[in-house]
Amino acid sequence: MLCEKPSAASRIAKALDDKGRPAEKRIGRVPYYESRMGERSLVVVPAIGHLYTVAPRVRNRNVYPIFDFEWVPRHEAERDAKEIKDWIEAISTLSKEADEFILATDYDIEGATLGYTILKYACGGKEKEAKRMKFSTLTVSELKRSYENLIESIEFPMIEAGICRHLLDAIYGINLSRAMTVAAKSWSGKYATLSTGRVQGPTLKFLTDREKEINCFVPVPFWRINAKVEINGSLFDVEYEKKTIKSQREAVEIVEACKGKKGEIAEIEVREFRQNPPVPFDLGALQREAYSLFRYTPRRTSDIAERLYLEALISYPRTSSQKLPETINYRGILESLRKESRYKRLADLLLEKEKLVPNEGKGYDPAHPAVYPTGNLPERKLSIPERRLWDLIVRRFMAVFGEPAVKQSVRVSIEINGHTFYLRGRRILKEGWIAFYRPYVQIEDVILPPLEEGEMVEFKEISHEQGFTKPPARYNPGSLLKKMEDEGIGTKATRAEIIDTLYTRGYVSGERAVVSELGLDVIDILSRYCPEVISVEFTRELEKSMENIQKGEENLENVIEKATSRLKPVLFRLKENEKQIGQELSEAIRETLMSRRILGDCPVCGTGKLIIIRSRRTGKRFVGCTNFFKHTCKASFPLPQRGVVTPANMTCKKCGFPMIRFKLKGKRPFTFCINPECAGKKGND
Amino acid sequence: MPERKEMTRMNCEICGRKAKSKFCERHEEAYGSLLKTYEEWRKAMDISWRDYLEEIKENPYAGKWAKEVAEYLLTSEGLSL
Numbered sequence: 154m155l156c157e158k159p160s161a162a163s164r165i166a167k168a169l170d171d172k173g174r175p176a177e178k179r180i181g182r183v184p185y186y187e188s189r190m191g192e193r194s195l196v197v198v199p200a201i202g203h204l205y206t207v208a209p210r211v212r213n214r215n216v217y218p219i220f221d222f223e224w225v226p227r228h229e230a231e232r233d234a235k236e237i238k239d240w241i242e243a244i245s246t247l248s249k250e251a252d253e254f255i256l257a258t259d260y261d262i263e264g265a266t267l268g269y270t271i272l273k274y275a276c277g278g279k280e281k282e283a284k285r286m287k288f289s290t291l292t293v294s295e296l297k298r299s300y301e302n303l304i305e306s307i308e309f310p311m312i313e314a315g316i317c318r319h320l321l322d323a324i325y326g327i328n329l330s331r332a333m334t335v336a337a338k339s340w341s342g343k344y345a346t347l348s349t350g351r352v353q354g355p356t357l358k359f360l361t362d363r364e365k366e367i368n369c370f371v372p373v374p375f376w377r378i379n380a381k382v383e384i385n386g387s388l389f390d391v392e393y394e395k396k397t398i399k400s401q402r403e404a405v406e407i408v409e410a411c412k413g414k415k416g417e418i419a420e421i422e423v424r425e426f427r428q429n430p431p432v433p434f435d436l437g438a439l440q441r442e443a444y445s446l447f448r449y450t451p452r453r454t455s456d457i458a459e460r461l462y463l464e465a466l467i468s469y470p471r472t473s474s475q476k477l478p479e480t481i482n483y484r485g486i487l488e489s490l491r492k493e494s495r496y497k498r499l500a501d502l503l504l505e506k507e508k509l510v511p512n513e514g515k516g517y518d519p520a521h522p523a524v525y526p527t528g529n530l531p532e533r534k535l536s537i538p539e540r541r542l543w544d545l546i547v548r549r550f551m552a553v554f555g556e557p558a559v560k561q562s563v564r565v566s567i568e569i570n571g572h573t574f575y576l577r578g579r580r581i582l583k584e585g586w587i588a589f590y591r592p593y594v595q596i597e598d599v600i601l602p603p604l605e606e607g608e609m610v611e612f613k614e615i616s617h618e619q620g621f622t623k624p625p626a627r628y629n630p631g632s633l634l635k636k637m638e639d640e641g642i643g644t645k646a647t648r649a650e651i652i653d654t655l656y657t658r659g660y661v662s663g664e665r666a667v668v669s670e671l672g673l674d675v676i677d678i679l680s681r682y683c684p685e686v687i688s689v690e691f692t693r694e695l696e697k698s699m700e701n702i703q704k705g706e707e708n709l710e711n712v713i714e715k716a717t718s719r720l721k722p723v724l725f726r727l728k729e730n731e732k733q734i735g736q737e738l739s740e741a742i743r744e745t746l747m748s749r750r751i752l753g754d755c756p757v758c759g760t761g762k763l764i765i766i767r768s769r770r771t772g773k774r775f776v777g778c779t780n781f782f783k784h785t786c787k788a789s790f791p792l793p794q795r796g797v798v799t800p801a802n803m804t805c806k807k808c809g810f811p812m813i814r815f816k817l818k819g820k821r822p823f824t825f826c827i828n829p830e831c832a833g834k835k836g837n838d
Numbered sequence: 839m840p841e842r843k844e845m846t847r848m849n850c851e852i853c854g855r856k857a858k859s860k861f862c863e864r865h866e867e868a869y870g871s872l873l874k875t876y877e878e879w880r881k882a883m884d885i886s887w888r889d890y891l892e893e894i895k896e897n898p899y900a901g902k903w904a905k906e907v908a909e910y911l912l913t914s915e916g917l918s919l
Contacts, residue, residue: 369868370901371875371894374882401883621899677863 154197154286155244155268157258159184160463161291162199165257168296169195182236183243198247200258204237205270206230207323215338217331218724220717222323224270241275248276254283256307260520261471262703263646265308266315272307283307287520289481290527291465314703318644321695321716326350328720329686332727333675333734337742340735345742347675348658351695352643352651354679354687357660357668359636360628361676364668370624376404380574380615382416382567385602388613391567391574397620404617407572411615416569418608424564427557430586432475432514433523434549436645437638439470439542442549444631446593447541448664451634451649457542458524465529467546471646472521475514481522483509483554489528490547499589503554511553512586525550548590555586563601567610576601627665641693659745670748674741682730683723691719752776752800752811752827758786763811763827765798774798776813776827790827807833852910861907868903872911888912 156162166175166186175186175197185198208230209219228237248254254272258264272280285304288295330348337345349357378393398404434442439458440451449457458470468481477483484504491500503509516523526547535543558581565576578601581587587594628636630652637648655661660672679687695716701707727734747764755761761780768775773794780786792798793815801812805826816822826833849855850862861869872894879890894900894908 365864365867366901368864368901368903369871370899371868371871371904372897372899373875373878399882621897623899624901 154195154255154257155271156197156199157264157267158201158463159199161257162186162197164291164463164465165296166195166197168291168293169197169300180243180246181239183240185243185247196247196251197257198244200244200267200271201236201240203227203263203267203270204241204244205267205274207319209323209327214331215335217328217335218721218728219328220324220721222320224274226274241271244271244275245277248279251276254279255286255303256283257286257288259469259471260285260287260289260308261469261646262311262315262318262644265311266319269307269312269315280307289469289521290467291463292527292529310703310705313709314699317699317702317709317712320709320713321351321699324713324717324720325686326353328724329354329727332724332731333678333738336727336731336735337738338735339731341739341742343739343742346658347738347742348654349675349679349686350651351686351692352637352647353654354676355640355642355689355692356633356637356651357655357672358676358680358687358689359633359640360655360661360666360668361673363625363628364673367624367627372621372623374401375399375620375622376401376617377620378404378407378615379618380411381613382574382576382610383613384604384610387602389576389601391576394573394575398617401619408615408617410570411572411612413612414569415609415611416567416574418565418604418606418610419568419573420566421604421606422564422566424562425559425582426562427559428585429557430512430553430555431549431590432512432516433477433525433553434546435473435475435514435516435518435523436470437473437634437648438475439524439546440634440649441631442545442593443542444629444634446545447538449538449542450630450652452630452653453538454542455649457538461539461543461546464532465527466531466543467527468523468525469521470524472518472523473516473645474518474521474523475516477511477513477523477525477550477553481525483511486526486528486550489530490526490551493530496547496551499548499551502588503551506554509554513553545593548593552586552590555589556583558585558587559583565601565604569612627667629665633666640689641696642689644696659749669745671741671745674737678734678737682726682734685719685723749799752813753802753804754811755780755786755788756808756810757788761786761788763788763790765792765800790829792827805831805833807831852906864903865907865910868901868907871901872904872907 154165156165163186166188167173169190170188171190175188178185178187185196188195188197204227205224206227207222208225210221210223211219226237226241227234254276256268256272258268269280272283283306285307286299287304288299326348329350333347333349334345337347375397377397380391380393381388382391393407398407436455440454443449443454444451455470458467461467462470487500487504490496524546526543561580561582563578567574567576578599580598580600581596587596633652634648637643643651659669660675661668676687685691695712698707698712698715702709702712750765752763752765755763755778758778758780761778763776763778766775766777767773774792776790776792778786778788792813796815796817799814801814801824803812803824804810805812805828808826808828808831810826810828810831812824812826814822814824848857848859850857850865851860852865853862855862859866876887876890879885891908891912895905895912900908
């Protein structure tokens with residue numbers, strides 16, 4: 154039995170062993186398990202994710218375009234994947250003794266594809282005879298049920314779609330990235346890793362479009378009317394009928410017309426409305442909620458959720474489903490969750506209901522239900538992020554079974570000298586699902602005193618205030634993920650990783666994604682020489698084709714052929730313009746590298762910039778002023794010679810000198826002032 | 839032919855990037871945005887072109903490239919535009 158990861162293998166082996174204690178063995182560093190099931194012996198062996206990858210037959214990194222790709226062991230194609238060799242050898246050895254094969258990797262495109270490649274290449278062509286285990290949680294009961302109901306074959310249409318995705322990503326990613334890297338290297342002679350890809354290009358384009366909008370933004374003035382009325386001795390804010398006023402003159406006239414006057418309550422509108430419970434979490438919604446509540450990046454949420462899944466605390470998280478089928482046993486899960494004291498009261502409230510019906514969303518995934526807690530309680534002390542995410546998933550699960558919340562809103566219209574102001578109140582009449590989802594939903598009541606139509610109220614304060622229109626908000630990892638989902642590019646399994654790559658390549662930085670010069674230039678160059686590769690439409694079209702392969706409506710060869718024929722002219726165009734592109738990219742790389750070295754203005758001479766310099770003579774690094782080369786400033790400051798130093802982009806509060814960020818491997822980063830004489834440092838008081 | 843040579847040599851007055859006119863594509867777009875928005879400012883308040891540029895130069899919501907263009911236009915060279 155082949156599993157995706159060691160922790161999954163251990164859990165599956167335990168669940169299927171008669172005594173729950175499988176024998177743990179090893180071939181070299183590769184663990185595997187032997188479970189006894191009556192007379193049968195079951196060998197459970199894990200992979201560590203993909204063991205095979207798609208690589209070009211021509212390995213020379215300076216050659217492109219290339220369209221001839223093959224599946225190879227990862228250690229042959231990737232420098233940091235040496236351990237893969239041991240894994241392939243171990244699986245290969247164990248497979249020789251096996252008389253039956255079962256694939257128990259994650260039931261999705263990636264799980265099926267990685268299982269297929271191992272069965273085919275490491276086990277000597279066993280992909281056609283292997284059976285399949287399908288499960289959405291790693292609980293003992295579900296694993297046993299799944300083993301007793303093995304599917305007769307692995308899911309070939311899904312695998313074909315998976316192979317197609319890997320091939321397309323390689324054809325696009327490797328060719329385009331090589332084209333850019335080779336161009337930059339041939340111009341400057343220096344190597345810098347540049348990349349783009351089928352999904353990465355359009356995603357970076359979203360960011361650069363927004364960056365340009367922000368950088369070109371010119372604010373427009375407007376005015377707001379601020380007013381307070383006195384009712385029964387208390388002051389209440391009221392809103393003017395227009396949220397914004399476009400001219401200063403009009404704002405002044407409104408204030409003049411209402412100042413020192415009394416207003417009459419013309420109308421009181423009371424409205425009651427129901428707010429339905431939220432829908433169950435799919436991966437994207439979980440990632441967005443975790444970002445908005447805890448500021449976890451999509452990648453981090455995905456990693457934590459994976460750990461919770463491998464500990465059988467939640468169901469499989471890489472799902473697009475917003476549905477919870479009855480077969481997951483709602484009551485059973487709630488009965489188990491109530492053993493945890495903080496969930497007891499809430500679980501009991503739901504268990505009192507005669508029928509439990511979740512408020513489901515439209516999202517559907519044929520392979521897995523929405524993310525839900527299995528009911529298992531943690532066997533170890535969870536870390537804070539793990540506990541937070543698990544709690545969020547548990548409370549969301551309970552909230553979807555809650556009653557709609559009933560809210561009341563009150564709008565009091567106050568007429569004054571031809572102008573209307575609104576006084577607003579709101580309160581919750583019936584909490585419903587909100588009770589289950591606290592503290593992740595915060596609603597404050599605004600209670601108004603008893604009022605009657607025709608009553609007069611005094612305007613105690615009225616003034617106008619100038620404001621300015623604001624530029625569009627920058628994307629953050631959560632909103633970028635949503636944009637990718639809405640545009641239909643990438644998959645639930647790959648989006649978080651693509652966002653991460655944009656950061657590691659230096660195209661984007663910061664939580665509020667700021668695009669670097671390099672990121673702007675890469676998109677600028679691609680849109681001039683090959684706009685096709687940053688086109689959302691084309692990427693979306695390919696995603697659709699892959700879905701169709703999975704449904705059996707298109708075939709792999711046609712999709713690859715279509716994509717290749719679109720890419721070929723693009724690559725030839727890039728090759729023709731290699732010199733020009735190389736020059737432009739090299740300038741952008743130089744600027745980006747320089748910006749990573751500049752600490753800020755030199756406080757000694759006031760005209761130069763302080764930069765991180767490495768001495769050619771001694772090989773040591775230090776901070777120096779750019780005016781040193783003009784012989785007008787000799788300011789220099791020592792730096793630690795180990796670890797990574799980068800500008801902290803802030804100045805010291807004590808002495809005003811620039812600060813530096815310092816990080817040693819395996820240690821937390823910290824910032825310090827470069828000035829050895831700084832009063833903030835010990836001994837300098 | 840000499841004219842063509844002149845075209846390819848042109849650099850942005852603000853950032854030195856390659857440009858087809860006085861400004862590169864980025865600053866050209868920001869300049870367009872400044873021109874377009876001035877009309878809205880005039881409708882909102884009584885303001886001269888120079889005061890408008892001063893306002894934009896200092897405004898925290900104005901974009902980086904828009905501010906750079908405003909700053910350039912306030913110089914003697916820019917005012918001749």
